[in-house]
Amino acid sequence: VSFTQGKRRNGDAVLSERSDPENALGEAQRDDTVNFVSLGFGGELILDIGKAVLNETGDDVQIIETTYANRDGSWESYPEQAEVYASQNGADWVLLGIDRQDGTFDLGELDWARYFRLVDITDPSEFSANVNGFDVDAIESLSNCESLPDEEGDEDGDGVFDEDDECPDTAAGAGVGDYGCAPLAADAGGDATIAFDGAVTLGGSPATSGGDGSYTYGWSPATGLSASDVANPTFTATAAGTFTLTLTVTDGHGETATDDVAIAPGSDPARDSPCAQA
Numbered sequence: 001v002s003f004t005q006g007k008r009r010n011g012d013a014v015l016s017e018r019s020d021p022e023n024a025l026g027e028a029q030r031d032d033t034v035n036f037v038s039l040g041f042g043g044e045l046i047l048d049i050g051k052a053v054l055n056e057t058g059d060d061v062q063i064i065e066t067t068y069a070n071r072d073g074s075w076e077s078y079p080e081q082a083e084v085y086a087s088q089n090g091a092d093w094v095l096l097g098i099d100r101q102d103g104t105f106d107l108g109e110l111d112w113a114r115y116f117r118l119v120d121i122t123d124p125s126e127f128s129a130n131v132n133g134f135d136v137d138a139i140e141s142l143s144n145c146e147s148l149p150d151e152e153g154d155e156d157g158d159g160v161f162d163e164d165d166e167c168p169d170t171a172a173g174a175g176v177g178d179y180g181c182a183p184l185a186a187d188a189g190g191d192a193t194i195a196f197d198g199a200v201t202l203g204g205s206p207a208t209s210g211g212d213g214s215y216t217y218g219w220s221p222a223t224g225l226s227a228s229d230v231a232n233p234t235f236t237a238t239a240a241g242t243f244t245l246t247l248t249v250t251d252g253h254g255e256t257a258t259d260d261v262a263i264a265p266g267s268d269p270a271r272d273s274p275c276a277q278a
Contacts (some may be wrong), residue, residue: 008040009041009129010130024047024137024138026138028138039086043117043119049115051114051115051141052088056144060113064102064138082121083118142162160178184255187259194264202219202247203247208231218250219246224236224238246260
């Protein structure tokens with residue numbers, strides 16, 4: 001996609017044979033032949049994998065580095081390093097970590113990634129004049145790859161393929177999860193003060209949002225409620241004091257959200273009557 005090459009330690013240009021970014025494409029050779037691209041000190045390389053590398057269990061990508069004619073094969077003897085970033089769109093980047101030598105990385109907060117960015121952060125003071133920074137042999141996927149969302153379809157642009165998207169009208173700005181749905185939220189309604197024998201309807205309008213749209217409700221404690229498994233039950237006061245009721249919402253994937261509401265009935269008129277006093 002793009003290549004901004006740095007210089008050698010002495011300020012000279014990197015040799016032309018080490019300056020072709022296409023050498024970082026394809027399978028890694030894992031040897032000391034000149035089949036790599038040198039970033040140069042402070043250089044940057046952005047590669048388009050052309051597929052969606054999936055975020056699966058364990059590390060998902062490996063950066064194969066070539067330290068040409070390394071004295072003993074260890075990073076300590078030739079401490080070149082680069083920051084590794086990943087992106088779905090080539091504009092918004094997530095730092096995966098620092099590669100010192102053939103490092104492996106998890107995609108972190110990304111469900112998948114298409115673009116990878118390497119930025120040389122090698123300390124020039126550790127090297128002689130003609131050294132040219134971090135050398136990239138290849139980027140290898142350790143996880144499965146799929147067609148890109150725009151190839152399979154991602155009509156709402158949330159990064160979840162249409163075939164997996166259970167909420168096709170929820171865009172990325174809603175912070176969608178693996179199923180393409182906004183985060184589940186519960187609304188138990190506003191706190192209220194009512195008469196001692198009064199009643200109030202609980203729950204917001206609506207009492208829940210987000211999730212996959214398949215909801216079950218649970219209110220606790222159930223005392224004084226017309227029902228404990230509906231979105232908007234009626235609460236009738238049976239004693240003075242403040243009652244805190246909790247709404248728990250569960251969607252079809254087992255995700256849960258909770259919210260509390262406080263109801264404060266007035267005092268019992270019968271107890272306040274002079275006739276009720278001894």
